[in-house]
Amino acid sequence: MKFLSLAPLALALVSLNGYAAQTVMDDQSELKIPAATSAKIEYFQAPAEHELPDNAFGKLVRQGHSLFVDTKRQAPAYVGNGLNCSNCHLDQGRLANSAPLWGAYPMYPAYRKKNDKVNTFAERLQGCFEFSMNGKPPAADGPEISALSAYAYWLATKAPIGVELPGRGYPEVKQPAKGYDIAQGAQVYKAQCAVCHGDSGQGQKVGQDYVMPPLWGKDSYNWGAGMHRINTAASFIQYNMPLGKAQSLSDQQAWDVAAFINSHERPQDPRLIDGSVEKTRVKFHANDGVNLYGQTVDGVLIGQGIR
Amino acid sequence: MDFKPTVLGSLMLIAVSVVNADDGQKIYTQGGALPAATACFACHGADGMGMPAAGFPRLAGLSAGYLSKQLADFRSGSRVSPVMQPLAKALSESEILAVTSTLAAMPAPTTPQVTRNSTPTEPGARLALRGAWERQIPECVMCHGPGGVGVGTAFPPLAGQSASYLVGQLNAWRDGTRHNDPNDLMGHIAKSLTPDEIKAVADYFATLGSQEAKP
Numbered sequence: 001m002k003f004l005s006l007a008p009l010a011l012a013l014v015s016l017n018g019y020a021a022q023t024v025m026d027d028q029s030e031l032k033i034p035a036a037t038s039a040k041i042e043y044f045q046a047p048a049e050h051e052l053p054d055n056a057f058g059k060l061v062r063q064g065h066s067l068f069v070d071t072k073r074q075a076p077a078y079v080g081n082g083l084n085c086s087n088c089h090l091d092q093g094r095l096a097n098s099a100p101l102w103g104a105y106p107m108y109p110a111y112r113k114k115n116d117k118v119n120t121f122a123e124r125l126q127g128c129f130e131f132s133m134n135g136k137p138p139a140a141d142g143p144e145i146s147a148l149s150a151y152a153y154w155l156a157t158k159a160p161i162g163v164e165l166p167g168r169g170y171p172e173v174k175q176p177a178k179g180y181d182i183a184q185g186a187q188v189y190k191a192q193c194a195v196c197h198g199d200s201g202q203g204q205k206v207g208q209d210y211v212m213p214p215l216w217g218k219d220s221y222n223w224g225a226g227m228h229r230i231n232t233a234a235s236f237i238q239y240n241m242p243l244g245k246a247q248s249l250s251d252q253q254a255w256d257v258a259a260f261i262n263s264h265e266r267p268q269d270p271r272l273i274d275g276s277v278e279k280t281r282v283k284f285h286a287n288d289g290v291n292l293y294g295q296t297v298d299g300v301l302i303g304q305g306i307r
Numbered sequence: 308m309d310f311k312p313t314v315l316g317s318l319m320l321i322a323v324s325v326v327n328a329d330d331g332q333k334i335y336t337q338g339g340a341l342p343a344a345t346a347c348f349a350c351h352g353a354d355g356m357g358m359p360a361a362g363f364p365r366l367a368g369l370s371a372g373y374l375s376k377q378l379a380d381f382r383s384g385s386r387v388s389p390v391m392q393p394l395a396k397a398l399s400e401s402e403i404l405a406v407t408s409t410l411a412a413m414p415a416p417t418t419p420q421v422t423r424n425s426t427p428t429e430p431g432a433r434l435a436l437r438g439a440w441e442r443q444i445p446e447c448v449m450c451h452g453p454g455g456v457g458v459g460t461a462f463p464p465l466a467g468q469s470a471s472y473l474v475g476q477l478n479a480w481r482d483g484t485r486h487n488d489p490n491d492l493m494g495h496i497a498k499s500l501t502p503d504e505i506k507a508v509a510d511y512f513a514t515l516g517s518q519e520a521k522p
Contacts, residue, residue, distance in 0.1 A: 049426070049437075066424035073422070084423070091440040195461050195489045196450065204459045206452040243445045244496055 030232055030289050033169040043096040043167040044103070046155040057150070064151025067144060068093055068101075071133065073209065075144050080135035081267065082203065082210040082219035085148075088132065088227060090240055093155060096167025097239040097246075101152040103168025106161045121149055131225040134267045170235035175290065176252045180230065182297070185260025188253045192242055201264060216264035218306050223269035229289035233258035263292050268305025277303045329402045331409025339406075343397035347406065350390075355413045359469030359513075368415025371407040372460025377487075378403050386487040387479075416467035418515050421454035431511030434504055442499045447508065450492070455512045461489055465512040473509035481505070 052058045067074045069092050071084040086092055093101035108121035119127075122145050126137030138144035159165060190199075196212040197203055203214035214220045221227050227236065238254040239246050249257070273279040281294025281303065293303040329339075335355075338346040347366070351357050355367030366374065380386035381395035398406070427433040435455065438446035447455060450462045457464030465473065479485035480497030488494055500508070 062426075069423040074424070086423070090445075091438065095440050192490060195492075206456055206458055209453070211449070211452045211458045242490060242492065243449060244443045244492070245490075246443060 030226060030229060031169040033171050033235075035172050035174065041096075041166045044100075044159055044165050046094050046100070046102045047157050052154070057154075060147055060150040061154045063143075064147035064149070064154075065092060067148055068151055075138065078129045078135045078138045078144060079133045081133060081214070081221065082205075083133055083213050083221065084210075085128065085133075087213040088236065090243075093152070095240075097169075097171055098236075099169050100155070100167060102156040102159050103165050105149075105152040105156040106159045106163065106165070107168070121152065125149065130270055132221045132227065134220075134222040134225075134270075170232065170239055173231070173235045173238045173251050173254055175231065175234075176255055178252070180252075180255040180259040180290075182256070182259050182263050184253075185256035185258070188249070188257040189260050192249070192253075193257065196243070201261065215261050216266050218267060220266050222267035223293050223303055223305065224271055224284070228262055228266070228293065229291045230255065230258045230262050231289045233262055259292070263297055263302060265302070265304060265306045267307070269293070269303070272305075277301065329399075329405035331405035331407070334398075334402055334406040335409055339398045339402045341397040343393050344402065345394060347410075355410055356416065356467075357469060357472065359471055362469070362471040362475050364472040365416070365464075365468050366410045367413035369410060369463055370457065370460045371404075371411040373457075373463050374407040374410055375403055376460070378407070380487040387484055415456075415464065418454045418456060418466040421448070421515070423448070423453065429507070429511075430504065431507030431509075434500075434508045435511050439499075439504075444496055444499050447512075454515060466515045468512060470506075470509040470513035473512060474505055477505045477509065 052061055068085045068089075071086075072079045072082060088099065089095070089101065090098040091100075096103075104124070105121060108124060109118045110124075111118050120140070122140040125145050125148055126140065129135045129137045189197075189201075193215075197215050198212075200217070201215040201220070202217060203210045203219065204212040210219070226232050234251075234254040234257075237258055238249060238251060242248065269280055269284065271280060271284055273283060277294050285291055285293040285303075295302055334344070335347045336353075338344050348355075350361070350363040351366050352363075355365060357363045357365040377386060378391075378395045378398065381388055381391040384392065395403075421436070423436075425436055427436045433439075434444070435447045438444045438449070447465060450458065451465050452458040452462065455465035457466075476485060477497045477500065480488070480494045481500065483494065486494055497505075
């Protein structure tokens with residue numbers, strides 16, 4: 001009852017505010033996902049590509065897929081860095097434990113504590129563009145969000161609504177008892193990550209397009225993206241990296257290298273308050289998992305942003 | 308007045324480079340200083356496109372870094388080839404530098420642009436563009452670049468490489484006779500592929516360049 005009445009209200013409020021002009025979703029708060037168990041889990045199976053109908057719906061889904069895997073080229077007006085959705089949602093948003101779309105779509109609209117409101121799936125997608133893609137949110141009723149929503153909806157075909165499916169999000173990797181060590185993380189990075197992502201986290205391109213995504217610097221996710229949290233990055237890394245070799249690092253290595261990556265500068269948090277990293281830290285980062293924003297490491301203030 | 312020493316300096320530089328630098332083109336077509344370093348073109352072709360029937364790979368347009376590493380690995384034995392090992396051992400460091408630079412500058416075959424949103428229609432293309440993630444097999448293009456054109460010094464081009472060479476290498480990764488990849492990235496994938504898949508994906512990349520030309 002409460003759920004039913006809140007959703008239209010949120011939609012109404014949002015449409016009154018107008019989407020594009022401002023930060024519409026300041027919430028990049030983390031999902032609480034239990035650690036994956038060692039038991040063999042049967043994950044939800046999204047429909048196969050060939051099952052997609054050849055009609056108007058199928059066409060919209062294909063457009064959504066195209067945007068998802070080729071975001072920078074297909075939606076340049078809304079992407080401010082060099083990333084594609086599929087960089088953090090592997091196998092085109094299908095892979096379990098890689099924040100699959102079939103795990104997310106049936107969970108919206110959802111109340112999120114940090115911005116204290118119910119967020120629609122469209123708003124969640126807008127948040128991705130603003131933070132992870134360091135860009136501008138496309139209009140909620142525009143072609144990009146419509147196509148991406150259709151793609152997510154189709155991947156979630158026959159998934160139960162409002163049920164937390166196994167494999168959704170990135171499973172939690174608990175912080176090791178010893179904490180994390182950025183210097184150790186640098187060693188892990190050099191040995192395991194640099195071959196693809198480059199010695200300076202700059203990624204690798206073919207022509208104008210990134211093939212391996214940049215992990216920090218101007219073309220990577222910004223300080224407001226969920227991936228800036230060390231715990232979130234550690235979870236993503238443990239279950240997805242190196243490519244094709246998931247769960248080959250120790251939890252300690254995943255945390256160390258996540259901390260190393262997220263101790264580097266990246267584009268500023270678009271929610272920056274009064275130009276103050278400290279004010280922004282207090283409001284948005286102090287209670288947002290484990291992160292280095294606004295903290296001083298080796299005498300350098302982290303979170304100053306990069307253009 | 309100032310320019311005199313500069314001109315002299317450049318002349319000296321030119322003279323030095325003429326004396327010291329090895330001619331990569333000459334090494335490619337005539338071999339290195341030692342007799343055992345026979346000419347590359349005999350097997351890899353005058354245009355560096357290889358010899359598909361014999362399984363000799365295309366070298367034209369491959370990154371100098373990748374080629375140098377392979378030669379170093381042949382020398383050390385970490386990549387096994389009865390033909391290439393003595394050859395690589397007979398080349399000096401500076402000869403390797405020269406011939407790999409020459410090869411990198413040779414024109415690569417043109418391949419059609421295949422972007423991430425292309426839709427695969429047959430099994431080889433599916434592996435190449437989508438992978439088989441239920442077995443932790445990423446799509447080939449995720450590391451080897453769109454259309455398999457190669458990325459940086461660690462991920463060589465697959466497009467325009469012959470099916471016989473690609474099958475041979477995938478089988479070598481698979482049975483462990485080739486293992487000179489960074490962090491077992493490739494060996495681990497090849498071991499998850501079936502013989503049919505290896506053939507299909509090799510055919511996909513081998514024919515990618517010629518597909519547009521087909522009637």
